[in-house]
Amino acid sequence: MGAVIEELSNRKLFYILALFGIIQTSFFLFGALFSPEPTSFMNYLMTTCSDSNPDVPSWHQIRPNGCKKIDQLKGYTPLTENVRDIVFVAQMPHERDNIKIMYSPWFQFMLGMLDFTIAYNENHLLDPEIEIQLEVRMGYKSIEDTNGQWIEYHNLNITRTLKCSIDEHKKVNGEHYNCEPIDLFELSATIHPFYLLNIRFPRSDKACNLNALAPNCKLPLFEELTATEIHQNGGFTQIWLWLKCIVFPFMGYANYWYTQRINYLNRSKYLVEKAIQALGISMLILDIPIEILTFITKWPILLFIGDFRQGLFYVVLFVFWLIFAGEHLFENGAGNTLRNYWINLTLIGTASFGFLIYEMAERGLQLWNPFHSIWATKNGSWWAHVLLTISSIATILYLIFLTYKVVLVWATVKRKREAQLYSSNPARKLKVESIIFRFKFLMVFTIVCAFVTIATYFLKQIGEIILHEDHTDGETAYETSWTTGFLTFAFGMWNLYVLLLLAMYAPSHKYYGEASILMSDITHSMDNFNGGQNGALITLLKDSNE
Template sequence: MAGAIIENMSTKKLVIVGVTLMLFQAFSFMVGGLIAPSPTAAIHYLATKCVDTVKTHHKGSKWFMPWGPDQCSKIRDFDEAMVKRIEANNIVFAVHIPLPNREMSAWFQFMLVILQFDIAFKIQNQIDDGALVTLDVGLAYRDDTLSEWTEMAHSIEHRKLSCNFTAPKIIENEGRYYDCDLLPFMEVGSVAHKYYLLNIRLPVNERKKVNIGIGEIKDIRLVGIHQNGGFTKVWFAMKTFLTPSVLIIMIWYWRRITQMTRPPVLLEKVIFALGISMTFINIPVEWFSVGFDWTWMLLGVQLKNPFYSIWASDVGTELAMAFIIVAGICACLYFLFLCFMVFQVFRNISGKQSCLPAMTKARRLHYEVNEGHWHWGGYTVQVNSAFFTGIYGMWNLYVFALMFLYAPSHKRYGGEQSSVDQTGNSGEDLQLTTTITHVDGPTEIYKMTGKEAQE
């Protein structure tokens, strides 16, 4: 057996391959850094306080718009509500996504919304320890400004407040705001519509202790986060280009293995499985989320609740943090393993170089010709887009290089076979000895055969 391609590749060719891979790696960084915009965009929204004058919230058939020709009846603050004797159960916080004169796009891929309460300090209405906010939330959508809103989801959600008041809790500090943590609110897996509307209620029920001890809520602020369309297009282009590239090298790699007279070894199977995994990741299935409307798959809230969050409960938060910690530990261990492997490779190379003077000329030539190098290129991340596209390109180049360099080589020295010969010498020794010219001139066997040929 002639071994893998990397074992039979000259230093010059190996350097050429390494430089080519580094150029592609640099290109993948430049695609994100020079062409694509920032991966995500964050838009801030301040909820409008609408008044449910006809009390239709029990029927759930009316949606409240914060602006536009069909905008709701609004109040500026809760002091105005007290003057007008408007109860808390008749106040609806309305948020239109996106802002006026804009529209959402399927290129945004997802929509993540986080929530923050503006809560004022009051001596007689402080936030209790472990206070829980109950939210009656509804989400609707439409694709033009004239059609009716269609309900997408409705749910009763609970969020635990985590607020600190840094100033002394005295009457002189009444009206100052608490410092409250951001709360996970909503996540939509695809942005299939142009306009979305959120209606949020804070129902109060003193008998059931609903929304009691949560302080004096002044405003609700939301931050909508979505993927930029320009970054999505660059990302899709990379996946579309890399999918056939890795697929072709994977097929070529497996054909090389099947042409061998022996069955594939474990390492070759693992590399092939890695190629299959990378191809599966590369397949640009996201194209379907742009060209088709997948909202019908949600079936309301039966199969998906966009307001559910694992971070909303203590158990869910601890579970999510545990997964993050385990993933971080695994990443560190994998990095240490790669460092150890690189160290082993260079130590092995150094050991071979130190043994060269003591070797026979044939074996010394073998190691000098087939010595390989592992090149790791440094990179500097300037923007988030360059980081995403660069790391994604690096994984594909890593898989591509593994399958190319560790594919079985079909190269033969002196036309000899790789199997053990009748004298017990390996194919490696035959390849070397048959290609080396004797330094002392022709051997006696050569002279005899040559003389017989002349006769």
């Protein structure tokens, strides 16, 4: 049987592509005009409280008042030698116009950061990098326990690296250092409506006199401590969930239909057909709206599962592009096996393995300890840099090889078409030219999809940088709405691209009467054109009665 893309009339193909173009535009406009920005944040100027009995566990809160407030740290005399009586408090979320607001499972995740305000003092210079130790206690309340006691969520000591700098012209007493915010925690699910943070910075003057590198000995007196909480917008989650609920049934049926078509063939599957099938399944897995589970379960693993699904789709997509381009370069059926792509597959495997190990070491461990960070120690930071650098280099090399293969495919098709196909009769020439044009169109679509995928990846990295910036107000940049539009555009393009492959490269049920005459005339030419039955383009040119 021939493929659908071969037997589809130009008019029907035009209608299908026009419909896909309208749907693709709708994805972008839907995200840009109706969806809010992906994330929001709240700043909390942490309240400083005095604990008269720090050795007895107790909660310090703001609402209702459960804090003996310290107005100025500069004039405060610690009650204990290790200054554990000083507690920094953040109660999340804020009240708004005396109305209690709460976190929702729609927020999906919560990222916490700390920002230090430290004044320059020529008598106590601050090192560019210092390790600080924090005693962190996090509690939560449910809606039913609004007026009750806080329930302890986590209680542990953590170490972080504080990086601060100051311009030469600002080295005057009273000016402030520019300190990078430090990551505090990341919750993989917002399963509770209210949270409370109690943070202490223990330090012993006696220990500091004996060892200047003892915990917090190099941490100067700071004026303010600000906690920044970042979460996914509930409105963005709703839009994303609706899109998945809409496309999931279509993708599921397309996978079923494609599988049925290739199972009807009285031959083994070609490698490119297996790759398309794997791509369709990975897209289907990515489209599963598992976000619904956040409303019926308290599993914190859903965010990690989401990242794993995204990574799986990227891997299968990269492998498919490799096979799709490479299957048109091998002669005599030599390319119909993964062994011929071992170099490129090694690059994909290296990049994927590096990103997977990093994800497991960072977000995987945060399932049990949300205050864990691979960047907290020098060794962890070094390994993180090594993993990400190796993975990035492998990804760049893969893209270079892929670009080279795409250019080579175009040159090969052009050369062999001019050498062999143009010497054929008009009927055959018209047929083959039409198929080659459609193949080139799909290659262009593949290249566009590749660039959009790469742009989406870098956009995500830029978004991570923005999340770690020092936000000073609740305003959101205008560009973020268009960022949402680009994310929905990329999601729509992935689905449409996979749907197009499943629909156009499935074996057709049609038999046209002239196929036997036409193919008997060109069988020999086609065998020479691209060496065997495994190539995707040759699949389109094979006898429909086969």
